[in-house]
Amino acid sequence: MTEQKIRWGITGTARIARDGFLPALRAAGGGAAYAVGGRDPERTRHFAAENGVQHVLESYRAVCEDPDVDAVYVPTPNGVHAEITIMALEAGKAVLCEKPLCGNVDQTANVLKVAHRSVRPLWEAFVFPFHDQTRQILDLLANGAIGTLMQIDSSFHFHPESRNDVRYRPELAGGPTQDVGCYAIRLSRLLMSSEPEMALSKAVWAPEGVDEEMNGILGFPGNRYMVFSWSMRMPGQSFTRLLGTGGEIRLTNPYHARTTDTIEVIVGEDTQTILAGSAEPTFAPCIRHIHAALRGEEEPRHLAVDEAMGNAVAIEMVFESARRAET
Numbered sequence: 001m002t003e004q005k006i007r008w009g010i011t012g013t014a015r016i017a018r019d020g021f022l023p024a025l026r027a028a029g030g031g032a033a034y035a036v037g038g039r040d041p042e043r044t045r046h047f048a049a050e051n052g053v054q055h056v057l058e059s060y061r062a063v064c065e066d067p068d069v070d071a072v073y074v075p076t077p078n079g080v081h082a083e084i085t086i087m088a089l090e091a092g093k094a095v096l097c098e099k100p101l102c103g104n105v106d107q108t109a110n111v112l113k114v115a116h117r118s119v120r121p122l123w124e125a126f127v128f129p130f131h132d133q134t135r136q137i138l139d140l141l142a143n144g145a146i147g148t149l150m151q152i153d154s155s156f157h158f159h160p161e162s163r164n165d166v167r168y169r170p171e172l173a174g175g176p177t178q179d180v181g182c183y184a185i186r187l188s189r190l191l192m193s194s195e196p197e198m199a200l201s202k203a204v205w206a207p208e209g210v211d212e213e214m215n216g217i218l219g220f221p222g223n224r225y226m227v228f229s230w231s232m233r234m235p236g237q238s239f240t241r242l243l244g245t246g247g248e249i250r251l252t253n254p255y256h257a258r259t260t261d262t263i264e265v266i267v268g269e270d271t272q273t274i275l276a277g278s279a280e281p282t283f284a285p286c287i288r289h290i291h292a293a294l295r296g297e298e299e300p301r302h303l304a305v306d307e308a309m310g311n312a313v314a315i316e317m318v319f320e321s322a323r324r325a326e327t
């Protein structure tokens with residue numbers, strides 16, 4: 001790909017496209033919001049006008065198959081990721097698909113099979129692995145700042161905007177395990193440098209059929225654990241503690257850190273506080289990397305083919321355990 005801007009196509013008029021992806025695309029530089037396609041022409045036109053997207057297309061397929069689109073951003077609900085991502089990959093586009101990549105292991109396997117033989121890469125939109133904060137946490141752990149990491153305490157809570165939110169729709173793979181638990185699983189797999197071996201979990205189910213809260217543990221090799229609470233019933237926060245044999249690290253927001261968010265390293269009586277968030281939109285480092293990778297300036301990192309299946313398997317383990325707990 002040449003020096004010209006990477007032209008992005010967007011499938012749907014999602015909030016996260018408006019509030020997360022597009023401000024970051026503007027901040028990252030090197031790319032353009034070329035086209036958006038949606039299910040409703042009027043809504044799509046309005047979205048394009050409000051957000052500076054150059055072209056309005058009539059469908060997701062039209063975005064995926066437009067010869068002028070280089071990369072497709074897929075911000076549809078979780079249960080609608082697989083079909084569009086496959087469509088875009090098969091049309092020869094690079095793809096940034098929202099997390100979780102798919103709603104289950106079978107869909108994930110289908111998508112990754114296509115991604116393996118595709119000409120352009122696929123990323124699952126976990127942006128925190130590209131953040132400076134994550135590099136600092138990995139450095140602290142590698143340098144033995146808290147000894148050996150033994151346990152991660154992950155809480156990730158939020159209130160959906162309304163009962164009509166896609167997160168209450170089981171057929172769209174809603175619920176907090178898919179929506180935010182996936183972050184904690186991705187983080188723990190990264191920090192533990194291994195895949196979980198077991199899950200023990202208990203769900204609170206919403207009348208709509210999705211989990212409304214999930215509590216439990218994920219076990220990693222070496223008797224190390226993530227203890228988790230993911231919920232749509234409590235106010236928004238993603239406070240996380242990393243407990244080591246020699247101390248602990250407290251993170252106010254491991255996934256989308258702002259300038260006021262902190263890494264606290266606590267060893268005995270000593271507390272070191274690091275401001276590790278950034279003023280730029282949190283998607284920007286990931287988008288910048290994708291642009292550089294598509295131009296051949298950086299080796300692609302954190303690709304879905306390498307990292308997505310472990311998350312899908314762990315999510316399924318959590319659900320299986322929660323269902324077993326009820327029989």
Ligand SMILES: NC(=O)c1ccc[n+]([C@@H]2O[C@H](COP(=O)([O-])OP(=O)(O)OC[C@H]3O[C@@H](n4cnc5c(N)ncnc54)[C@H](OP(=O)(O)O)[C@@H]3O)[C@@H](O)[C@H]2O)c1
Pocket residue numbers: 011012013014015016017020037038039040043044075076077078080098099100125126127166172179
């Ligand atoms: N990485 C992150 O930080 C982050 C943060 C928040 C959300 N997300 C992810 O982003 C995705 C979208 O979340 P959101 O909160 O932005 O959702 P949202 O505002 O409800 O938007 C979803 C969009 O998908 C399209 N869509 C296609 N099929 C649909 C269906 N059956 N029902 C409803 N909408 C449908 C709609 O666009 P049209 O009708 O215009 O086609 C809709 O605007 C999810 O996968 C979520 O997990 C990621």
